[in-house]
Amino acid sequence: MGVRAPQEEWMVPRRWYNIVPDLPKPLPPYLKPNGEPVRPEEFEVLFARELVRQEFSQERWIPVPPPVRDVYLLWRPTPLLRARRLEELLKTPARIYYKFEGVSPPGSHKPNTAVAQLYYVSKEGAGRVTTETGAGQWGSSVAFAASLFGVKATVYMVRASYGQKPYRRVLMELWGAEVVPSPSDRTEAGRRFLAEDPNHPGSLGIAISEAVEDAVKTGAKYVLGSVLNHVLIHQTVIGLEAAEQIRYFGDYPDYVVGACGGGSSFSGLFWPFYHEKRVGKAERDVKFVAVEPVAVPTLTRGEYIYDLGDTAGLTPLIKMYSVGHGYKPPPIHAGGLRYHGCAPTLSLLVAEGEVSAVAYRQREVFEAARLFAQAEGVVPAPESAHAVKAAVELALQAKREGRPVTILFNMSGHGLLDLAAYDEYMRGVLQDVEPTAEEIMANIARAKALLRQ
Amino acid sequence: MGVRAPQEEWMVPRRWYNIVPDLPKPLPPYLKPNGEPVRPEEFEVLFARELVRQEFSQERWIPVPPPVRDVYLLWRPTPLLRARRLEELLKTPARIYYKFEGVSPPGSHKPNTAVAQLYYVSKEGAGRVTTETGAGQWGSSVAFAASLFGVKATVYMVRASYGQKPYRRVLMELWGAEVVPSPSDRTEAGRRFLAEDPNHPGSLGIAISEAVEDAVKTGAKYVLGSVLNHVLIHQTVIGLEAAEQIRYFGDYPDYVVGACGGGSSFSGLFWPFYHEKRVGKAERDVKFVAVEPVAVPTLTRGEYIYDLGDTAGLTPLIKMYSVGHGYKPPPIHAGGLRYHGCAPTLSLLVAEGEVSAVAYRQREVFEAARLFAQAEGVVPAPESAHAVKAAVELALQAKREGRPVTILFNMSGHGLLDLAAYDEYMRGVLQDVEPTAEEIMANIARAKALLRQ
Ligand SMILES: Cc1ncc(COP(=O)(O)O)c(C=O)c1O
Ligand SMILES: Cc1ncc(COP(=O)(O)O)c(C=O)c1O
DSSP states (O other), rough: EEOOOOOOOGSOOOOEEEOOGGSSSOOOOOOOOTTTBBBBHHHTTTSHHHHHHHTTOOEEEOOHHHHHHHHHHHOOEEEOOEEHHHHHHHTTTEEEEEEEGGGSSBSTTTHHHHHHHHHHHHHOOOOEEEEEEEHHHHHHHHHHHHHHTOEEEEEEEHHHHHHHHHHHHHHHHHOOOOEOOOOOESSSSHHHHHHHHHOOOOOOHHHHHHHHHHHHTTTTTEEOOSSHHHHHHHHHHHHHHHHHHHHHOOOOOOOEEESSSSSSHHHHHHHHHHHHHTTTOOOSSEEEEEEETTTTTTHHEEEEEESSSSSOOSSSSEEEEETTTOOOOOSOOGGGOOOSSHHHHHHHHTTTTTTEEEEEEEHHHHHHHHHHHHHHHHHHHSHHHHHHHHHHHHHHHHHTTTTTOEEEEOOBOTTTTOOHHHHHHHTTTOOOOOOOOOHHHHHHHHHHHHTTO | OEEEEOOGGGGSSSSEEEGGGGGSSSOOOOOOTTOOOOHHHTTTTSSSSHHHHHHHHHSSSSEEOOHHHHHHHOOOOOOOOEEEEHHHHHHHHHHOEEEEEETTTTSTHHHHHHHHHHHHHTTTOEEEEEEEESSSSSHHHHHHHHHHTTTTEEEEHHHHHHHHHHHHHHHHHHHHHHHEEEEEEESHHHHHHHHHHHOOOOOOOOHHHHHHHHHHTTTOOOOOOOSSSSHHHHHHHHHHHHHHHHHTTTOOOOOEEOOOOOSHHHHHOOOOOOHHHTOOOOOOOOOEEEEEEESSSSSHHHHHEESSSSSSSSEEEEEEEEEEEEOOOOOOOGGOOOOOOHHHHHHHHHHTTTTTEEEOOHHHHHHHHHHHHHHOOOOBOOHHHHHHHHHHHHHHHHHTTTTOOOOEEEEEEEEETTTTHHHHHTTTTOOOOOHHHHHHHHHHHHHHHHHTT
C-alpha cells in the first residue's frame, strides 16, 4: 500500500500560478460570432469582476485571498502518495505517485475553484450564482462553496442525470442549493427544447445555455467549472503542493499524467511543473500526458479550431481542440470527460507538442481502477480512473524497457458516488463505444463553418 | 467554516491504550450458557491468537505493529477541526471541535481495527476471514483491509440491506470480498431461517451466527467490528491523536461526545481522555457523553445484565447494558446504531456513573446534520449525526448558561453513501419510532432468564 508525503499547513499555496505569460505563443483571443475579440468588460455581465481580471491576466502569480485559503485548509494540503503496492503488483521498476484530490468534502478537485469563485462573487455583492452540472461533481462543489459563503445557488442539472443519479442532487440540496432539471421551463432556451420534446433528456450544452440565460436575465453571476483560464489558475494549488511533496521522497516526475475533460484538474497538476521546467528548476526532463476517453476523443481525434463552448451558441468562440460543439458524447460513466472541447491553454500546448494525449476505452479504464482499489485501497472516480490506466500503461512500458521512471498522476476524485458504474463493470454489462470517423468529421466541419475556418 | 489542527506523521500513535487496568472495578468475565467463565483458549477457535491476548490483556499500552501503522498512515492522523461557523450560527460561547474519521477509504473509523485484525490474521497464517455487516460500514472496512493484506473475506450481509443498499455491497466486491446475502443456504443457521421464510429479510444477529458458523466449520477466522475490548483498544488511535491535536488550539474538552452502537468509536475517542483524567493530566474536569437513538435505547432504557451478543445464541454471555438480544431494532437509517447491547467496558463505566448517555430521535438528528453540513461543509454519517445533535444541544445549553465550554465530538464517518436517507429526511417522509415500555421490559426479562438473573 501507499506511503504518504508530509501534509503541512504551510504547503497550501498563498499564490496561484498562471501559465499564460509562460506559454510558447500568445493565447488566441475569445471571439464573437462576427470574428471580433471579446472585450473583458463584456464578460463582466456574467462573471465576477476579479474573475474576469484573472481570465485576462498576464501576471504569473496571483495571490490567494486569505478567506479562500482558510477554506482550503479544511482539506488541503491533499495527500501525495506513493502507490508502492501497485508497483509491486505490476512488478515495475517505475515509481508511481498520485495526488489525491478526493479528500475534499464534495469528493473532487472542483471545490478548489468553486471556493475561489464563490468568494469573489460574495465579495462583489452578488447574492446568487447559477451554473450547470452533468452528473453533479461541479454542481455539488458550487453548492458546498455557496453554502460556506452564504450565497444562493441554482444548479441546472442534465435531466437524465437528475433522474438516474439522484445522490449528487441530494448532496446539492443538502448544502442548500436549488437543483433544476434541465431543460426546464425557467428559461427560453429550456422552453424551446421542452417544446421539441417534453421528455427531453437534456445535455450539458443545454444546461449551460439555461444557466447563462438565467444569470443574464436576473443579474445573478454565472460560475463555470473548467476550460477558462481563471478556473485552471485556481487549480494550480494541486501542482504547487505536489511539487513540494514529491521532493520529500527525494524524487521528481518523468511523467505528469491527468484525465482531461475541460482540462482543469490536469492543468492544475502539471502547470507548476511546466513552470519549473521553463525556469530551469525541473530536476528531470518531465513530460506531460493528457488522458481522455476513446468515446470523446477531443485531443486525439479533434482539431485545433475556433468552436463554441456550449451547444446553443451563447458562449464566445474559443480556439481549442474540439470534436465539434454538436458532437453528442456517448453515455460513458466518466461524466466529467464528456465535453466536446478542451481548455484553450491546454489546447495550445498540445498543438505546440508540449503535452501529449492518449485515449482509453471505458472497460480497460475500470479494469485499471479496480486493480488500483485492491492494491491501494482508494476507489478512483471514473474520470480519474483514466489517469490510473495511463499510469499503469507507462509503468508497464518502463518494465519492458527496464527504466526506473517516476510517474505522477492526478487522482482528481473518489468514486464512492459512482459505485453503480463499478457494479456495471463487474457484472460485465459495460459497453465500449467509439464515434465513427464520419461522425467526427461532420461535427468538426460544422464547427469550422462558424468562422469559415 | 472550520479550522484544522496540524496533522503530522508523528502524531499517529505507536501504541494503543487499553482502559481495562484503569477501570474503577474489574470487568465481569464472559460467561458460557452454564454460567462458567469462557477461557481465552476457547476464543482462539474463532479469533487470531494475538487478538485474544489483547481481549484479555491487563496491559495499559499495546504496541501498534509497524505494518499496521504503515497502513494507518494512508489516512491518519485524521483531521481535528474547530467548527467555528457552526458556533457562529448557534451564537454560542461554546467552542466545538470534531475529530473526522470519515477520511479513511471506506469512510469511517471501522478500518482502524479492521486493519489491525487483518494484519494479525494474515500474520498467523489464516487465508480467509468471515464477518457480518448490516448496511456495510464494517463489511467494507474488512474488505478494504483484507485486500491490503492479501486475505480472502466473506461478508454475510443482512439481506434487506443487500437488496436496498447496493452501494456498500459493490464497494466490498470491488475490494475483492465475497458478499453473501444473509440468511443464506451456506450455513445451518441460515438454512433454518430460510426454511421458515424463503424471503427472510435477515438481521445482524442472524448474519453474526452465519459468519461464526462458517468460520468454525472451515477454519477461517472471524472478525468483529465493535463491542469487544480488542476492537475498542485499536480505536484509541482516535483519542490519542485528538488529545495531541486539541492542545494546538490551546484548548481542552469539557465534554467528549460520541454516538454509540457497540461503543467502539466513542470509546476510541474518550478512553485516552479518561486516562488523562485518572493520571491527573486532564486540564479540565472532562465529562463523557454517549449518544444513542431513541429507537434503540440501550444505555438510556436498557439494563446492565448478562446477555447474548447475537440473536441465535452462538456468542458467550456478556455483562452489558442491553435491551435484550431478542429486541428488533426499528429500521432507522443509522444502521450502525441498531444493536441491542453495548461494549462491556462502556457499560461498566455507565453503570459506575463515569459516562452519561442521551438519546435522540432520527428527525432531529438529521436536522442537526443538515445544519452541520451547511455550516461546515462535511456531511455526517447518520450514526455520527447523533453526536452532532448532542454537541449542538450542549452548545445551546452553554449559551443559555453563558458558559464558554469546550465540546469535542467524534465525526465517526461521512454520509456520502447515505444520501438516500438525507433525501427521505428532506422530503419529509422520515418517521420517528420508539419502542413501548412493554416491548423493552419483555425483551429484557427474556434476556435475564438466560442466567436466572
Ligand atoms: C473527478 C473528476 N475528474 C476530472 C474531471 C474532468 O474535468 P477537468 O478536466 O476540468 O478536470 C471531472 C469533471 O467533472 C471530475 O469530476
Ligand atoms: C459511521 C459509524 N459511526 C458509528 C458506528 C457505531 O459503531 P460503534 O459504536 O462501534 O462505533 C458505526 C457502525 O457501523 C458507523 O458506521
